Amino acid sequence: MVLAELGQKITQALRKLNQATVIDEKVLNEILTEIASALLGADVNIKYVAKLRDAVKTIVTLQMNNAAVANIRKLIQSTVVQELTNMLQSENKPYEFKKGKPNVVMFVGLQGSGKTTTCTKFAYHYMRKGWRVGLVCADTFRAGAFEQLKMNAAKIKCPFFGHKKETDPVKIAQEGVNFFKEQKFEIIIVDTSGRHKQETALFEEMQQVQAAVNPDTALFVMDSSIGQACYDQALAFNKAIKVGSVIITKLDGHARGGGALSAVSATQSPIIFIGTGEHFDDLESFNASSFIKRLLGLGDIGGLVQTVKEAIPEDKQKKMVENIQKGEFSLRDMRDQFSSVLNMGPLNQVVSMIPGLSSNLIPKGREKESTARIKRFLCMMDSMTDEELDCTKPLVELRILRVARGSGTRPEEVAFLLEEHKKFAKMVAQFGKMNLNSQTDLKNLNRNPKQLMQQMSKAIDPKLLQQMGGMGNLMNMMKEMGNMEGMQDMMSQMMGGAGGPAGAGGMPNLGALASALGGGGGGRGMPPGMPPGMRRGGGGGRRR
Numbered sequence: 001m002v003l004a005e006l007g008q009k010i011t012q013a014l015r016k017l018n019q020a021t022v023i024d025e026k027v028l029n030e031i032l033t034e035i036a037s038a039l040l041g042a043d044v045n046i047k048y049v050a051k052l053r054d055a056v057k058t059i060v061t062l063q064m065n066n067a068a069v070a071n072i073r074k075l076i077q078s079t080v081v082q083e084l085t086n087m088l089q090s091e092n093k094p095y096e097f098k099k100g101k102p103n104v105v106m107f108v109g110l111q112g113s114g115k116t117t118t119c120t121k122f123a124y125h126y127m128r129k130g131w132r133v134g135l136v137c138a139d140t141f142r143a144g145a146f147e148q149l150k151m152n153a154a155k156i157k158c159p160f161f162g163h164k165k166e167t168d169p170v171k172i173a174q175e176g177v178n179f180f181k182e183q184k185f186e187i188i189i190v191d192t193s194g195r196h197k198q199e200t201a202l203f204e205e206m207q208q209v210q211a212a213v214n215p216d217t218a219l220f221v222m223d224s225s226i227g228q229a230c231y232d233q234a235l236a237f238n239k240a241i242k243v244g245s246v247i248i249t250k251l252d253g254h255a256r257g258g259g260a261l262s263a264v265s266a267t268q269s270p271i272i273f274i275g276t277g278e279h280f281d282d283l284e285s286f287n288a289s290s291f292i293k294r295l296l297g298l299g300d301i302g303g304l305v306q307t308v309k310e311a312i313p314e315d316k317q318k319k320m321v322e323n324i325q326k327g328e329f330s331l332r333d334m335r336d337q338f339s340s341v342l343n344m345g346p347l348n349q350v351v352s353m354i355p356g357l358s359s360n361l362i363p364k365g366r367e368k369e370s371t372a373r374i375k376r377f378l379c380m381m382d383s384m385t386d387e388e389l390d391c392t393k394p395l396v397e398l399r400i401l402r403v404a405r406g407s408g409t410r411p412e413e414v415a416f417l418l419e420e421h422k423k424f425a426k427m428v429a430q431f432g433k434m435n436l437n438s439q440t441d442l443k444n445l446n447r448n449p450k451q452l453m454q455q456m457s458k459a460i461d462p463k464l465l466q467q468m469g470g471m472g473n474l475m476n477m478m479k480e481m482g483n484m485e486g487m488q489d490m491m492s493q494m495m496g497g498a499g500g501p502a503g504a505g506g507m508p509n510l511g512a513l514a515s516a517l518g519g520g521g522g523g524r525g526m527p528p529g530m531p532p533g534m535r536r537g538g539g540g541g542r543r544r
């Protein structure tokens, strides 16, 4: 999680609430001073810090003498969360992409801000969600920009338009946009030139390109390393061309990220993504409330639900629900769940949405391994026939050998995958028997949690449960879900098609996540003789 240190400091300050037997003005001041010092350390403007402090003080002081200590604790925590969210929230809404029509996005920013890399990340993000995306290189200023974007586009398999020798950015932008429009592309990204600093030539060129391609939205890319100085830069770009939304890059490496985020929000330009590394999947959707909740380790069930919804195509959801309601969990279901986990975006981001789990659970390097591990599982399942994928009976040895050969893996690895599948399938059956099949049942969790906990602990493999943060965490998550509107629908998607049995399909889906983390969904670890890459989560053998 970006700004993890800031999050830890604020969490530590809030933890003092639980240690104090009486919460008076002195305790409140101490906590607020600690929070303020953490925010200032992250380069947040002193003006915003003072505003947050005053707002929390005003709201809490009003209640201090009338409410019970437990309620005061809750009030302080929720007010701090709310005020931090307000600090990062913009009133303006970003442009919403529309399916089935061309959406033209113009990227602007200073040289070196990460614009070209971010165009590619942005394209990759939407391609993963099934959009038809095209990239246009209209950066004729920087030598090498053409090659860079062309190479990036090839890496993510995104169609590319550019002319190496053309020097007129307006002409290329126009041609590129027309080309992709004719081909019925849905998101057309125009990468424009940058300059070392804000200067007239840059702004004039941006305005000319804007007039020529008439973009649906202009996206401003800004480097977070300048901290709160982002404010002036964002205002200047917004004045030159109407900025629709902002992406802040390099938040992985800068302690001043808090300053950059709050300063940009103060200009009322909505931040829609943050860049968290140099790889193409190091791009996180930005939503102030979700960001703050994850920053403070509170999880973000709403965000998780949305992510899962977007990751699983609707036709697949329906089929999965039908199968699982019958108590069946085929290898095809497992394949769909693993590929939906990949579509959800960076794994550590998904994990941090689960209350009680921290994104630090998957260190940066390990995340790549986890993704490779899922891809390897998918590769094996792609080498199976339709009959094998739909069959719920175990595969015979001869077939295991064939799948291993077809996927460039070892038979032990295929056997391990089948073992995982068996465990998930068993869980589906057990959860099915629990018949926890409606929103009312979920709400009842609040009334009879003990009984449910007992049943669930029998059904879930202990190692998987550990990966999920323990039974207490799982129950909290389900309770939170039970309190949400439209839960039954959501559960089907979230839990991977359980439709009814809240946990049933869910366990495999969350299990797929756990498997990706290397826990093997509660497995006994990798079988002996497993290649080292696979043992630790991927690698070895032929890759896709």
Ligand SMILES: Nc1nc2c(ncn2[C@@H]2O[C@H](COP(=O)(O)OP(=O)(O)OP(=O)(O)O)[C@@H](O)[C@H]2O)c(=O)[nH]1
Residues within 6 Å of the ligand: 109, 110, 111, 112, 113, 114, 115, 116, 117, 118, 139, 142, 145, 193, 194, 195, 249, 250, 251, 252, 253, 274, 275, 276, 277, 278, 282
């Ligand atoms: N650590 C980190 N590096 C990033 C991020 N985004 C981009 N970079 C790096 O920043 C450097 C500059 O990125 P480019 O995409 O080439 O910059 P640019 O803004 O397109 O430059 P111009 O085309 O000259 O305007 C590259 O080394 C990128 O890998 C990020 O989120 N985190």
